[in-house]
Amino acid sequence: MSEISRMLEKIEKDKVKFIRLQFSDIQGQIKNVAIPAMQAEKALTQGISFDGSSIEGFARIEESDMLLRPDHSTYTVLPWRPEEARVARFICDVHRPDGTPFEGDPRYILKKTLAEAAEMGYTFNTGPELEFFLFKMINGEPSVEFQDHGGYFDLAPTDLAENVRRDIILALTDMGFEIEASHHEVAESQHEIDFKYGDALKTADNVVTFRFATKTIALLNNLHATFMAKPVYGINGSGMHVNCSLFKDGKNAFFDPDAPLQLSKVSQHFIAGVLNHAKSITRVANPTVNSYKRLVPGYEAPVYIAWSASNRTALVRVPAPRGNSTRIELRSPDPTCNPYLTFASILAAGIEGIKNEIEPPADASKNIFHMTEAERQQAHIDTLPGDLITANRHFMEDDLLCSTCGKHVTEGLNSIAEMEWDSYRTAVHPWEVEQYLTRY
Numbered sequence: 098m099s100e101i102s103r104m105l106e107k108i109e110k111d112k113v114k115f116i117r118l119q120f121s122d123i124q125g126q127i128k129n130v131a132i133p134a135m136q137a138e139k140a141l142t143q144g145i146s147f148d149g150s151s152i153e154g155f156a157r158i159e160e161s162d163m164l165l166r167p168d169h170s171t172y173t174v175l176p177w178r179p180e181e182a183r184v185a186r187f188i189c190d191v192h193r194p195d196g197t198p199f200e201g202d203p204r205y206i207l208k209k210t211l212a213e214a215a216e217m218g219y220t221f222n223t224g225p226e227l228e229f230f231l232f233k234m235i236n237g238e239p240s241v242e243f244q245d246h247g248g249y250f251d252l253a254p255t256d257l258a259e260n261v262r263r264d265i266i267l268a269l270t271d272m273g274f275e276i277e278a279s280h281h282e283v284a285e286s287q288h289e290i291d292f293k294y295g296d297a298l299k300t301a302d303n304v305v306t307f308r309f310a311t312k313t314i315a316l317l318n319n320l321h322a323t324f325m326a327k328p329v330y331g332i333n334g335s336g337m338h339v340n341c342s343l344f345k346d347g348k349n350a351f352f353d354p355d356a357p358l359q360l361s362k363v364s365q366h367f368i369a370g371v372l373n374h375a376k377s378i379t380r381v382a383n384p385t386v387n388s389y390k391r392l393v394p395g396y397e398a399p400v401y402i403a404w405s406a407s408n409r410t411a412l413v414r415v416p417a418p419r420g421n422s423t424r425i426e427l428r429s430p431d432p433t434c435n436p437y438l439t440f441a442s443i444l445a446a447g448i449e450g451i452k453n454e455i456e457p458p459a460d461a462s463k464n465i466f467h468m469t470e471a472e473r474q475q476a477h478i479d480t481l482p483g484d485l486i487t488a489n490r491h492f493m494e495d496d497l498l499c500s501t502c503g504k505h506v507t508e509g510l511n512s513i514a515e516m517e518w519d520s521y522r523t524a525v526h527p528w529e530v531e532q533y534l535t536r537y
């Protein structure tokens with residue numbers, strides 16, 4: 098039996114009536130076209146066409162015909178939809194009508210970068226830790242009112258969200274996730290659910306699905322889940338630490354039992370590459386104006402460009418486990434990022450470090466936040482960009498990241514950053530009114 102007939106049989110057996118064909122726009126937001134199950138065969142054999150010009154940062158009017166090609170391995174039933182008329186989804190690749198991949202598709206950009214690493218014999222694994230807030234819905238509208246006042250690792254009854262978190266985990270498990278842990282985070286109403294790392298493409302698909310499922314389940318519990326980086330001033334923001342490792346011939350290439358700290362040369366070069374491109378990666382990993390309100394001193398988010406095997410304040414941390422769990426953790430990304438572009442950027446930077454055998458600076462074993470400005474200067478510790486437009490400038494000047502993202506996406510990212518920054522820069526914020534209205 099062919100792959101396609103097997104898939105069709107599965108769709109029928111699952112009593113699926115509707116199929117959602119999903120893909121991501123340049124900002125990593127899910128877009129989808131729903132088709133009745135009757136159209137499944139056509140979708141799986143020829144693909145389904147759609148008008149790309151109506152999608153943010155996608156295609157121009159004159160080249161708007163696009164084709165969605167479902168990736169069979171991403172098939173899953175949406176567990177919260179009615180059982181009588183099941184809904185399933187596929188994540189799709191976006192192609193041009195002639196069958197060539199569309200270079201504006203973030204999934205394609207990650208695939209292309211993974212293929213470059215594969216040529217060197219490497220598989221890239223990522224394990225993201227998404228944090229999010231659960232806020233009350235008030236009169237049918239999302240608010241920033243806390244749903245609970247729990248703290249790190251608290252249990253019920255302070256942790257009212259326990260039930261919601263369980264529902265989210267059950268739904269994700271139904272969809273094929275292997276959940277490793279979940280806990281209440283540091284801030285009120287803030288949570289983290291960790292799932293098992295895997296191949297970066299599958300993991301990027303998982304990130305998109307995770308956000309979508311979490312928001313849906315929260316809403317079914319009359320709550321609003323937000324992945325916004327810093328929804329409330331004065332408390333921790335939400336991050337998406339990205340744990341990364343390279344495997345070669347089934348072995349973790351970051352592990353070397355005989356090297357200092359048991360970190361292989363490959364891992365050292367990878368860290369060096371990531372640090373070298375840290376400022377421009379920020380544009381991709383922290384894509385909103387609000388992202389930069391998380392990247393400030395005094396919380397757990399990184400600010401300084403350094404790495405460490407021992408302290409949690411560094412941008413790149415090497416968690417303690419070794420052997421096949423050897424990994425580096427990039428702590429700057431936040432969960433508003435496009436995971437495809439973020440993983441592609443990290444990988445491209447790391448691979449460049451390996452190819453050029455770049456050595457990282459010394460391990461910043463001291464808490465960098467406690468160093469004086471002079472001490473940091475002496476140790477050559479630079480800082481991440483402080484706002485979106487500065488990060489965007491670094492990105493636009495970074496040939497490696499621009500070529501990784503390709504012309505189409507690079508131009509799109511640039512114009513989105515300029516537009517958002519301009520709109521933010523010219524808006525009058527409540528802070529200004531509070532400070533100046535009566536003083537002057």
Ligand code: ADP
Pocket residue numbers: 222223224225226277291292293294295338340341342349416421422423424426
């Ligand atoms: P933290 O101590 O930073 O809170 P967590 O335990 O919350 O870390 O999350 C660790 C993440 O790292 C998990 O998603 C896990 O699957 C992932 N991980 C474990 N081993 C690897 C590896 N070799 N490569 C990439 N990610 C990994």
Ligand code: MG
Pocket residue numbers: 226289291
């Ligand atoms: Mg964690």
Ligand code: MG
Pocket residue numbers: none
């Ligand atoms: Mg943990």
Ligand code: MG
Pocket residue numbers: 226228282289
């Ligand atoms: Mg956390």
Ligand code: MG
Pocket residue numbers: 226338426
């Ligand atoms: Mg972490």
